[in-house]
Amino acid sequence: MPSIGKDLAAIRSHLGYSIEDIQQATKIPLTTLKSIEDGSIFEQTDEIKAYVRSFVRSYGRAIKLNDELLVEALDQEEIGSYNHLLLGNFPQLQPKQTKKDKPSPEESKQDKEEKSDSGKSPEKKEPKHTESPSEESKPPKPAAKESAPKPSETNSSELKDPPGIRNVDWADMGKRFTSEKKKAPVWLTATVVITIILFGSIYLMVSNGLFSSDELEQAESIQETPSQFDGETGSDLSLNLTDEPQESEAVAAELDEILYLTLYAATGRLDPVRVYSDEKPRIDPYWMNQGQAFNFEFRDTIRVRGQYSRMLLFLNGHLIEDPRQEYFNSSENAIEFTRDIFENDPKWATPRDLELPENVTPPDSLIDRPSF
Numbered sequence: 001m002p003s004i005g006k007d008l009a010a011i012r013s014h015l016g017y018s019i020e021d022i023q024q025a026t027k028i029p030l031t032t033l034k035s036i037e038d039g040s041i042f043e044q045t046d047e048i049k050a051y052v053r054s055f056v057r058s059y060g061r062a063i064k065l066n067d068e069l070l071v072e073a074l075d076q077e078e079i080g081s082y083n084h085l086l087l088g089n090f091p092q093l094q095p096k097q098t099k100k101d102k103p104s105p106e107e108s109k110q111d112k113e114e115k116s117d118s119g120k121s122p123e124k125k126e127p128k129h130t131e132s133p134s135e136e137s138k139p140p141k142p143a144a145k146e147s148a149p150k151p152s153e154t155n156s157s158e159l160k161d162p163p164g165i166r167n168v169d170w171a172d173m174g175k176r177f178t179s180e181k182k183k184a185p186v187w188l189t190a191t192v193v194i195t196i197i198l199f200g201s202i203y204l205m206v207s208n209g210l211f212s213s214d215e216l217e218q219a220e221s222i223q224e225t226p227s228q229f230d231g232e233t234g235s236d237l238s239l240n241l242t243d244e245p246q247e248s249e250a251v252a253a254e255l256d257e258i259l260y261l262t263l264y265a266a267t268g269r270l271d272p273v274r275v276y277s278d279e280k281p282r283i284d285p286y287w288m289n290q291g292q293a294f295n296f297e298f299r300d301t302i303r304v305r306g307q308y309s310r311m312l313l314f315l316n317g318h319l320i321e322d323p324r325q326e327y328f329n330s331s332e333n334a335i336e337f338t339r340d341i342f343e344n345d346p347k348w349a350t351p352r353d354l355e356l357p358e359n360v361t362p363p364d365s366l367i368d369r370p371s372f
Contacts, residue, residue, distance in 0.1 A: 004056065004077050007086040009037040010093050012063050025062040028055055042077060049078075050285070060086075192350070255342060255349050261302050262314040262354065264293040264363050273306030275369075276334070286370070293354075293363035294370075298337075305334035312360070315342055317352040 012022065019037070023030050035041040036059055041052055053074050060070040065086065076082040087093045263273065265288040272285040277298035283305075286294060290310075296302060304313070304323075313320045313335075320327075320337075329336040342348035356362060 002082050002084050003039045004073055004082060004086065005037040005039040005041075007084060007093075008056075008059055008063070011065070011086065011090060014090060014093060015063055017063060022059060022062050026055075026058045028058060033059065048287070188350075255339065258297050258299060259302075259315065259339065259342070260295045260297055261304075261337065262293055262295050262317070262366070263288070263304065264312045264314070264354070265290050265310060266312045266360055266363075268307065268310040270306050270310060273304065273311065274334075275302070275304055277302040280369070291361075291364035293366045295366070295368045297369065300339045301336065303329070303332055303334040303336045308335070312357075314354055315348050316350065317354050318348060319355040319357065 012019070019030065019033055022028075022033055026033075032041070032055060035044075036056060041055070053071075056074060057067060057070050061067065069086065069088075073082060073085045076085060084094065258279070263275070265273075267290070269290050270286070270288040272287045274283050274285050275296050276283045277296055278301050279297045279299060283303075288294065304311075308324045313323050315337075323335050323337075327335050327337055327341070354362065354366075
């Protein structure tokens with residue numbers, strides 16, 4: 001019976017690639033690649049069809065097959081009508097017509113004799129000469145059997161853990177296929193740290209009585225009057241000894257061009273959660289176990305739909321309070337965040353560790369959106 005997996009294996013072997021070459025190019029485990037080639041991955045009812053199709057398309061891209069042709073072949077495989085579609089550009093790999101399809105010379109000769117004898121009367125019909133017993137006793141030559149495919153070599157670990165999509169280390173694949181998250185500029189971080197240290201030092205000196213009331217009054221008068229060193233520059237070298245930050249010293253923080261929304265399955269499995277963003281303009285499903293957290297990138301708009309009571313949402317590590325009540329878009333039937341929501345408060349521009357509520361444990365893993 002025609003099979004996508006067997007045709008992919010035949011094309012790979014014809015092009016001179018080993019299965020290890022495909023594994024290096026796609027980062028898909030060898031057990032999963034072997035299950036594609038022997039067709040067992042299509043028979044596993046517990047596997048997710050979207051992931052199966054993604055792995056097969058990645059395999060096809062590794063051996064330079066047309067993606068649209070692969071999609072059509074997968075559609076045929078699902079309804080059981082696949083018939084060597086992938087071998088269209090490889091005529092030398094097309095299965096040859098067996099000898100059983102063509103009549104043998106002896107059969108055609110016998111048919112001719114029967115046709116010629118059918119015109120004669122039964123009285124004049126002469127009995128045919130039979131072949132010698134030695135020829136009759138010879139058994140017919142068996143048809144050439146197709147060489148059975150060799151069973152794929154398996155090691156002990158593969159026998160204990162059968163191949164499957166659920167064995168894939170998504171965390172490792174996510175780190176390989178996604179770029180690092182943009183970090184805040186060094187100068188911005190340094191400015192914030194120096195400002196905090198300066199105000200903390202002044203507060204400690206004032207609270208410990210290191211400055212008398214006369215010194216404080218003198219410092220205030222220095223702040224109010226121009227310094228003798230102003231001179232030609234006219235700069236104001238004033239000293240602020242209060243523990244309240246001045247508005248002029250506030251650091252203006254700008255959001256990065258690419259923003260990251262962190263989705264954390266905090267209290268239960270998300271089965272599934274669907275995410276749309278303008279960086280990936282289609283609604284994709286993601287199955288997340290409890291304790292997993294994914295980063296989803298966007299520029300201006302992102303939407304999330306799922307079990308809202310089981311998830312927590314963060315931007316740059318800051319917890320987004322009551323997202324269901326504050327940001328639900330009824331026309332899209334999803335929570336919707338836009339860039340202008342976070343531009344009014346500078347805290348969103350400063351990355352930090354996840355701001356977890358009380359009695360909530362940190363996630364087991366934090367990875368970027370899986371790509372497929």
